[in-house]
Amino acid sequence: MVMSLATKIGNITIRNPMILASGVLGTTYSTLNRMYEAGLGAVITKSIGAKSRSGNPNPSVFALNEIRSVINSVGLANPGYQIFREDIEILMKNSTPTIVSIFGENKEEFKEVLEGLKDLPVLAFELNFSCPNTEMGGAQIGTDPDLVYKIVKELRAKTKTPLWVKLTPNVSDVIEIASAAVKGGCDTLVAINTLKAMVIDIHTKQPILGYKKGGLSGAAIKPVGIRYVYDLYEHFGDKIPLIGVGGIFRGEDIIEYLLAGASAVEIGTSLGVAYPENMVRFFQMKIKKYMKEHQFGSISEITGGVHR
């Protein structure tokens, strides 16, 4: 039996369903190239905005070993699209399938960033409506269905490059936000971004993060991500492709997301380790093993399996 790991996300095809999530190993073209060469299907850059931002003070990233998770409050540190463009150009030269994550404080900034990068042959733009680590933009936009609709619609009119919308889990009704994004004309829904979280040191009685509050990623949030993908698939069926993200640490987790309804997955936290290449290899081995055991010839046969 012929087995292929390639997967279709709308009208783009990538060699396997594993995509590097935004925010991990995405500061420079060189780590992104490295992760593609490690065997991922595609890579997503760190979120890029209109202006250079230093992000929040340190500590801004640390592990919570007990729950195999990471809390962060990086806060969209980035050099601005004009400077980061050079890195994207190198990725294009290297034919690395790249999705560029973009954010803005408002509609105008989203438009500015898209205008500034839309001539590049990237696979897609992922709209980061869901970063919890700033006072502005990001998550606030992602919790307002009207704003989501308006921004997606305006950006849609400006480019034919696929637009992915990354959803925040920090809302009471994700279907409402997702529907607004779909109505605005997005091509793919990505769920989920980090969960609002906080860690306090009881000895000094202080929040540990420099920004005090942060977002949680890693194994602890996987069941949350699965639930969101399941709910989205239940609502939209195969009308819009879904990408599952949150807490993937094993190949089995990838299968779980596919069964819940995802066509691909994004992996971040578990690749932020000393030997990310080994992780990718383990994931790939496990997916192949599962497909063989369950006689799946393609990823699309697994997608949404739990709903059938």
Next chain:
Amino acid sequence: MTNQTLLNDKPIMGVIVEKWEECFETYGFKIELPVKVQNAKPGQFIMLWVPGEDEYPIGIAGLKDSILEVGIAKMGPGTEAMHKKEVGDLVGIRGIYGKPFTPPEDVNHLLIGGGFGMTPLKLLTETLMSNENKQNIHVFEGARSKDRLMYLEWLRDLHDRGKIIFHACTDDGSYGYQGFPTVDLEMFLQETETPSVIYAAGPEKMMKAIFDLGKKFANVVDMQMSLADRYMRCGFGACSSCAVDPTGWRICVDGPIFNTEKLEKISDFGVYKRLETGEKKRI
């Protein structure tokens, strides 16, 4: 005391048990951790959290039996905040992170550094001295003036007892010879017939100069340099704030110690560093 090792986890709180003025604008601290820790290897680092102020990577000068020693030179508000800490105060530690120096046998060990770079070299000196076979250890230290030479008393004492050969220099000639530590290093390399390994830590521009010098000598069989003087957020390989081009190596986990073969491949070495925004800036 619980019986555990340090994991990659949230900061573990340690209490400052000793503080001393090491040299000008530089303090030494001994910090007692509430857990049993594996001994650190020279070149490895920790992330030091000064509660409510900042967190940054710091080279380990010593870590044994739950006592961590660090040397903190004034570099900005975060290090100044640490200077204000006193015995009894709590600070947070994450780590141990990074790949250590890997000294081979039967070579001259040439340790060369300046400023904050002397902390990992102190631990390396101690580790080399603890080897059963006597090692040829040379420490080359340079600073602007005598009062800025770190571990001066300690190194001078080791020199006097014949444990190491200490080559000191200052920009103003207030101690040792006047000039850069590369002057003595070059003279030594011209004279020695034994294969030598150079270990360097400190400002990257200085290390690049040492690297270029070392390459001219066939008897330099390896160079191991610490690129820890970089902006870091996570320390464990996730954020890539410290990544170097074009290899995509992260200083925190793929380094901070890189050998000659790897240093040759890092085009950023001594040329570019990365700002908090991720933008590259000439060093």
